Amino acid sequence: MDIAIDLGSDRTRVFIEGKGKVLDEASVITFDVDSEQIYAVGDEAYNMIGKTPYGIKAVHPLDGGVIAQSQLVEDMVQILLKEVCSVKVVMPRVVTTVPCDVTEVEKRAVVNAVSAFGVRKVYLIENPKAAALGCGIDIKSPHGTLVADIGSGTADIAVISLGGMAVSKTYKQAGAAMDDEIVKYIRKHYNLIIGTNMAESCKKAIGCVKVPDEEKFFRVKGRDAVSGLPRFVDVKSSEIKEAVEEIAMGIVRAIKDIIEETPPELLSDIYTDGIILTGGLAKLGGFAKLISEQTKLRVRVHKYASDCVIMGCGKAISLIGEADKQQVNGVSPLLSAY
Known part of the structure; x- marks a missing residue:
């Protein structure tokens, strides 16, 4: 076994x-x-x-x-x-x-x-x-596939062909860095100190990188930085977008860097198939749409993105x-x- x-x-x-x-x-x-x-x-x-x-x-x-x-x-x-x-x-x-x-x-x-x-x-x-x-791709075929696995610690991006990686890059800011940015944002704008678990719950509930059609709200609870007493505030999804946007754009730039370094023959395969997104952060609101807009390529998020690896x-x-x-x-x- x-x-x-x-x-x-x-x-x-x-x-x-x-x-x-x-x-x-x-x-x-x-x-x-x-x-x-x-x-x-x-x-x-x-x-x-x-x-x-x-x-x-x-x-x-x-x-x-x-x-x-x-x-x-x-x-x-x-x-x-x-x-x-x-x-x-x-x-x-x-x-x-x-x-x-x-x-x-x-x-x-x-x-x-x-x-x-x-x-x-x-x-x-x-x-x-x-x-x-995990996505069911035959990685041994002479066909280029661009996979971006975006997790908590890193975003791993690679073009795979013939069982190896033609070009690859690890971007060392992903989900956990977004949680830290949310903690800083809440502290700066609301004078409220929250923990990373609360920030993560907030990101999962209303996190997005594109302004949603309908605003969502999430109640964050923590300690008032001035009085030291417990307090809560209701934050909007557009505020969380503001907090995590910079890291999301860093991941997009890393994907664009990989595309620029990819040999032309492999790039023609990627143009046909698009980009495959996996990892827990792949399902962040509007992330696939943002990558698609920035790279002009089709982006697919696997149904079981978290379990692909x-x-x-x-x-x-x-x-x-x-x-x-x-x-x-x-x-x-x-x-x-x-």
């Missing part, structure tokens, strides 16, 4: 061969600062962010798509995998994802975190390749045999094996 893991900055997902997606939890861990005892992981730990007593911390150990605190990630992965692998799986092989512009040190950190569970071999695959596989990772399990033999038509879609 082989396993696929999508270690995201916001969510960690696990796919087991023959069972499908078995786990989808927040990439958060709660621990004691002094004794390093772990109290909770996943969604349970996510609900503790900003609510922990003195001496206990709830943190995202992955930041910008890469591992920021390796020991915590190892502990988190072990606990989450024990939940879904009731009987200790005998040395499984694991496929896991990494961003496009990943360094050798960052790759090794991912491999070490996953290896702590006791695995036979770890194979790495870049996010856009996994997302393309883990489903593609699951499909990549079948490529392990080819990667081991090193005989593939073109380049092996799996990056490397450890």
Whole structure:
């Protein structure tokens, strides 16, 4: 039995061969600062962010798509995998994802975190390749496909052909950076201090990058910066647009940069097929329309945008045999094996 893991900055997902997606939890861990005892992981730990007593911390150990605190990630992965692998799986092989512009040190950190569970071999695959596989695209064909996987920590954009990436780029500001901008915006305009979880809820409820036909409202609650007392304000979707617009335009510029660097033959395929958007942020209100207007290309958002990477990772399990033999038509879609 082989396993696929999508270690995201916001969510960690696990796919087991023959069972499908078995786990989808927040990439958060709660621990004691002094004794390093772990109290909770996943969604349970996510609900503790900003609510922990003195001496206990709830943190995202992955930041910008890469591992920021390796020991915590190892502990988190072990606990989450024990939940879904009731009987200790005998040395499984694991496929896991990494961003496009990943360094050798960052790759090794991912491999070490996953290896702590006791695995036979770890194979790495870049996010856009996994997302393309999850969308049902034949990535080994000599046909150019532009995939933008926009998550919480990074936006990974790549043109895929013959199992490899012709051009690729990782833009290190995405969903989490938008949450931070919302926190700053509310503080600046309303003198109200809110947490990142509240900002994320606000973004999911009324977040958009195009002015909507009908204004939506969301009640944010926090602490008054002047009096220090609890207070709430009702914010409009047009205000959230103002807060997140700059980051959205940064992602659009990154996509345009990739298009400019793409060889003409591949560009003709992309002109025919358009751009495929995956990742949690792909469904942000008006984002696909904004990208379409800026690039003059058709943009498609996958129905299950958030799950494309883990489903593609699951499909990549079948490529392990080819990667081991090193005989593939073109380049092996799996990056490397450890």
